[in-house]
Amino acid sequence: MEMNSPHEKAVQAIRYGQRCAMRLKMRLDHPMADGGPVASYDLAKSIVESFSNAISILSAKPTTEDDQFSDLSSRDSSPSPQGSPSKKRKIDSTDSSENWRDDSPDPIYYDGYLWRKYGQKSIKKSNHQRSYYRCSYNKDHNCGATKHEQKIKDNPPVYRTTYFGHHTCKTEHNLDAIFIAGQDPVDDFKSAQMIRFGKDLTQENESYSKGFSLSVKHEEDIIREQTMDQYREITSNDQDCQDVIEEYLSSPSGSYPPSLSSGSESADFNSDLLFDNIDSWDQFYFGLP
DNA sequence: GGGATTTGACCGAA
DNA sequence: TTCGGTCAAATCCC
Numbered sequence: 537m538e539m540n541s542p543h544e545k546a547v548q549a550i551r552y553g554q555r556c557a558m559r560l561k562m563r564l565d566h567p568m569a570d571g572g573p574v575a576s577y578d579l580a581k582s583i584v585e586s587f588s589n590a591i592s593i594l595s596a597k598p599t600t601e602d603d604q605f606s607d608l609s610s611r612d613s614s615p616s617p618q619g620s621p622s623k624k625r626k627i628d629s630t631d632s633s634e635n636w637r638d639d640s641p642d643p644i645y646y647d648g649y650l651w652r653k654y655g656q657k658s659i660k661k662s663n664h665q666r667s668y669y670r671c672s673y674n675k676d677h678n679c680g681a682t683k684h685e686q687k688i689k690d691n692p693p694v695y696r697t698t699y700f701g702h703h704t705c706k707t708e709h710n711l712d713a714i715f716i717a718g719q720d721p722v723d724d725f726k727s728a729q730m731i732r733f734g735k736d737l738t739q740e741n742e743s744y745s746k747g748f749s750l751s752v753k754h755e756e757d758i759i760r761e762q763t764m765d766q767y768r769e770i771t772s773n774d775q776d777c778q779d780v781i782e783e784y785l786s787s788p789s790g791s792y793p794p795s796l797s798s799g800s801e802s803a804d805f806n807s808d809l810l811f812d813n814i815d816s817w818d819q820f821y822f823g824l825p
Numbered sequence: 826g827g828g829a830t831t832t833g834a835c836c837g838a839a
Numbered sequence: 840t841t842c843g844g845t846c847a848a849a850t851c852c853c
Contacts, residue, residue: 652828652829652830653829653830653831654830654844654845654846654847655831655832655844655845655846656830656831656832657842657843657844657845658843659842659843660841660842660843666843666844668844668845670845672829682844684844
């Protein structure tokens, strides 16, 4: 599948979100109609994901040195410390290859691993404190992975997370597998595909230890709440939704979007998802079987 | 009560 | 001596 420029990818992501928003709007306007098997929550999830990905793509500026160290992944595109090394940079080429840094507009709430905070320090040359974390399995599995996180810019906010060491716990609690299973067909989307929502994670949790599952479930709930907040904001913009609905209704076939016509790009987004199974969106983004 | 976080103390490197 | 990383007791929260 040949991908287009980052700008075109962002447009495709936005269009996809627009289609999902349109369908959600239709469902809200006509709650008694058969809206298909896809849950409204899943539609909202896809909307948020697609817009987040568009933002991530458009925010990337690989021209400056600082940005070359940035993987503009947010909490809804959290990094896999070892999952996508191509998107990260070594801090020091002479140092161990396990050191990575990651910049994000938000603190990284979830990056595929569980961390326990063990310290916080004021840094001389910074107005912001640095927080120190080590892997929660530091003792259980003798995992030596650590990271520290610090706000390095105020406006716009940039949080820098620096990772150290290997996750020796990874083989037994490999949440990363959820994130990096299979190869994503669109490389530039990798940096924005780290969140896992709802039932998929819940199903995965069943295979983990009790405590681990509870911790992950907690983060999942946080993410779900954040998504629902964004969902409410989206659906509150009624005029914009109405414009989309009108565009949809004006389409002779009723299919969406009427303007998604440039051939190859429509193939990259599974429009069937809008009327069938939202899980295929996960397959598209996360490469899940 | 137990696990997670906070925060001042401690320590080593520069 | 300063600074950054870690320790560990105190505290918080479920």
